[in-house]
Amino acid sequence: MYHYTSFGLQIASEPELPGLMPGAGIPDVTIRFGEVPEHLPEPIKNKGVAYELNEGSFLLRVPGIARFLVSQGNEIVIDRASGTDDVDLSLFTINTPIGVLLYQRGFLPMHASAIEVNGGCVIFTGVSGVGKSTILASFHQHGYPILADEICAISLSDKGVPYVHPGVAYTWLWRDVLDHFEKDVSTLKHRQNNPEKYRVPIDERFYNMPLPLKRVYVLTTKNTPGIDMEEIKGQEKFLPIKHNAYRYRIGNAISNPAASFNMQTSIGKHTIVKRILRPDGKINIDLLRECIINDLEKG
Amino acid sequence: MKNIIWLASYPKSGNTWFRIFLSNLLDEKEEPSDINKITSTHGIASARHIFDEITGIEASDLSHDEVDYLRPGLYNILSNEAKRTLFIKAHDAYTFLPDQHPMFPPSATKGVIYIIRNPLDVAVSYANHNGCMMQESIDMMGNETHGLCTKNRRLVNQLRQKMGTWSQHVISWTNAQEPDVHVVRYEDMQELPLNTFTSAVEFAGLDFDRRAIEEAIRNSCFEVLKQQEQEKGFKEKSAKSPSFFRQGKIGSWREDLTPEQVKQVVRDQKEVMKKYGYLTDDGEIVY
Numbered sequence: 001m002y003h004y005t006s007f008g009l010q011i012a013s014e015p016e017l018p019g020l021m022p023g024a025g026i027p028d029v030t031i032r033f034g035e036v037p038e039h040l041p042e043p044i045k046n047k048g049v050a051y052e053l054n055e056g057s058f059l060l061r062v063p064g065i066a067r068f069l070v071s072q073g074n075e076i077v078i079d080r081a082s083g084t085d086d087v088d089l090s091l092f093t094i095n096t097p098i099g100v101l102l103y104q105r106g107f108l109p110m111h112a113s114a115i116e117v118n119g120g121c122v123i124f125t126g127v128s129g130v131g132k133s134t135i136l137a138s139f140h141q142h143g144y145p146i147l148a149d150e151i152c153a154i155s156l157s158d159k160g161v162p163y164v165h166p167g168v169a170y171t172w173l174w175r176d177v178l179d180h181f182e183k184d185v186s187t188l189k190h191r192q193n194n195p196e197k198y199r200v201p202i203d204e205r206f207y208n209m210p211l212p213l214k215r216v217y218v219l220t221t222k223n224t225p226g227i228d229m230e231e232i233k234g235q236e237k238f239l240p241i242k243h244n245a246y247r248y249r250i251g252n253a254i255s256n257p258a259a260s261f262n263m264q265t266s267i268g269k270h271t272i273v274k275r276i277l278r279p280d281g282k283i284n285i286d287l288l289r290e291c292i293i294n295d296l297e298k299g
Numbered sequence: 300m301k302n303i304i305w306l307a308s309y310p311k312s313g314n315t316w317f318r319i320f321l322s323n324l325l326d327e328k329e330e331p332s333d334i335n336k337i338t339s340t341h342g343i344a345s346a347r348h349i350f351d352e353i354t355g356i357e358a359s360d361l362s363h364d365e366v367d368y369l370r371p372g373l374y375n376i377l378s379n380e381a382k383r384t385l386f387i388k389a390h391d392a393y394t395f396l397p398d399q400h401p402m403f404p405p406s407a408t409k410g411v412i413y414i415i416r417n418p419l420d421v422a423v424s425y426a427n428h429n430g431c432m433m434q435e436s437i438d439m440m441g442n443e444t445h446g447l448c449t450k451n452r453r454l455v456n457q458l459r460q461k462m463g464t465w466s467q468h469v470i471s472w473t474n475a476q477e478p479d480v481h482v483v484r485y486e487d488m489q490e491l492p493l494n495t496f497t498s499a500v501e502f503a504g505l506d507f508d509r510r511a512i513e514e515a516i517r518n519s520c521f522e523v524l525k526q527q528e529q530e531k532g533f534k535e536k537s538a539k540s541p542s543f544f545r546q547g548k549i550g551s552w553r554e555d556l557t558p559e560q561v562k563q564v565v566r567d568q569k570e571v572m573k574k575y576g577y578l579t580d581d582g583e584i585v586y
Contacts (some may be wrong), residue, residue, distance in 0.1 A: 046354045048352075048354055048376060049355065049356075049369050049373050049376060050354045050356050050369065060355055060442060062356060064365075081537075092356075095356075095357065096332050096355050096356065106560045126353060127456065128347050128358070128359055128456070129454040129456045172360075174452060175452040176452045176453040191360070193365060196452045197346060197454075199359075222451055222534070223532070223533075223536045223538040224532065245354065247351075247355060248352060249353065280537075280538045282372045289532065291456075
């Protein structure tokens with residue numbers, strides 16, 4: 001078994017999961033190979049095209065890759081399809097199954113990327129394609145440590161302060177972004193079926209400790225020029241936090257509504273939430289980063 | 300349950316206008332609905348975030364073909380969970396997956412309203428929308444492999460939409476075997492609005508009287524839409540285009556296309572143009 005510490009958890013895993021930090025403690029979670037049924041027993045509480053969930057268990061079917069059974073917040077069983085390579089296996093494991101496991105354990109996984117700034121955590125959230133990983137890569141290139149990409153595991157401290165836990169030490173970037181950063185892609189891994197999206201290891205400046213969440217940038221697009229930024233205040237802060245939870249529909253079916261509300265309220269209370277509107281289409285990444293740095297410097 | 304009515308069209312054929320009409324009708328307000336808050340229709344079939352949420356898998360982790368394989372299941376779930384008819388826009392052609400099942404599953408499909416427009420005018424509007432030359436627009440409309448969001452190198456907010464040529468797009472939907480298809484011509488929406496919108500409303504199984512339909516037509520007329528866009532912008536406008544509601548004129552191709560370009564469109568799209576009344580048997584262009 002491989003032992004890791006990621007997402008605030010000790011993980012013992014049968015498959016090797018590159019990007020997770022080495023760990024040695026008593027495992028909170030076991031990831032192993034085994035048989036996974038096509039369907040879960042009734043009653044099914046919620047289902048999607050490729051998943052179903054009941055009380056305590058979640059089943060994901062990724063066609064041609066694997067079936068994943070996530071149970072009770074402490075186990076992921078993987079039924080690997082023949083021919084699935086290691087890149088695909090780790091990609092789809094450290095994805096919806098991990099997100100679901102975090103929900104089962106009472107975390108709020110946000111669909112976001114995260115950096116360290118002055119001892120606190122700043123996250124970038126928004127829908128797929130809006131530029132969360134791109135802005136993360138840009139900040140990293142300019143010396144900022146990274147905590148997470150895609151899934152930001154958030155929990156509350158005893159005092160009700162939201163903390164972001166380090167995720168995996170890589171990010172997935174598309175070819176056009178890597179070209180912008182003049183990154184050599186020849187040594188990078190990618191899915192056989194998705195050859196233009198690459199797994200980029202974060203070999204340096206990966207921040208390996210939980211940090212208090214200080215600021216949330218909600219990235220959105222618009223069809224006019226220029227970058228606009230506006231602070232979201234009061235009750236309105238909770239909506240972007242709620243709507244940008246990782247796999248919102250699944251999380252909604254798993255989470256305790258009162259606990260979710262408490263989590264969202266605490267995040268709203270302890271953080272500054274700002275909406276960034278950038279022009280649709282290709283990102284002017286340097287301009288966007290500079291706007292955010294200027295905003296961070298204002299405090 | 301078959302709860303989805305697809306509002307299908309080639310881009311720039313009046314789909315947005317039709318959806319705004321429907322929104323005004325369903326909102327049942329006296330004043331025009333806000334064009335930036337069209338909530339009575341239900342988005343576009345190729346929305347990436349809907350796919351991610353309802354499949355449980357991130358589309359950006361999949362190839363275009365892997366995404367397509369899961370799309371029929373997505374529409375079945377949307378349809379099964381709907382409490383009323385969903386009106387969903389689609390720019391995809393009516394295509395089949397390798398297993399021969401249609402991407403838009405009959406099990407979810409209540410019907411199809413297919414909106415068609417003279418391809419000569421589409422060419423002009425499509426060029427403006429894309430910020431490209433007229434010739435490029437015409438070439439795209441004649442290209443069997445043309446589609447939207449087809450590139451692999453960059454992540455965009457919509458899934459790949461295979462369209463084929465303009466003619467292939469029209470025929471794919473209007474000749475589809477299973478769904479019940481009602482064709483609406485853009486030109487008839489302008490010239491015979493009451494009849495055209497009323498028959499579409501009846502096809503959709505909506506129960507509205509003449510007064511309500513007339514009011515929705517008034518509240519979604521071109522001048523109202525253009526004015527709203529000038530005052531508040533329109534979120535569906537392409538960043539490459541100065542405005543979404545540009546001229547809304549029938550026959551604007553006469554000012555913008557060269558004789559050679561007109562010939563090319565007619566040559567590429569001849570049979571379907573004839574079929575839908577855009578070209579006479581003698582080769583004369585109508586509109």
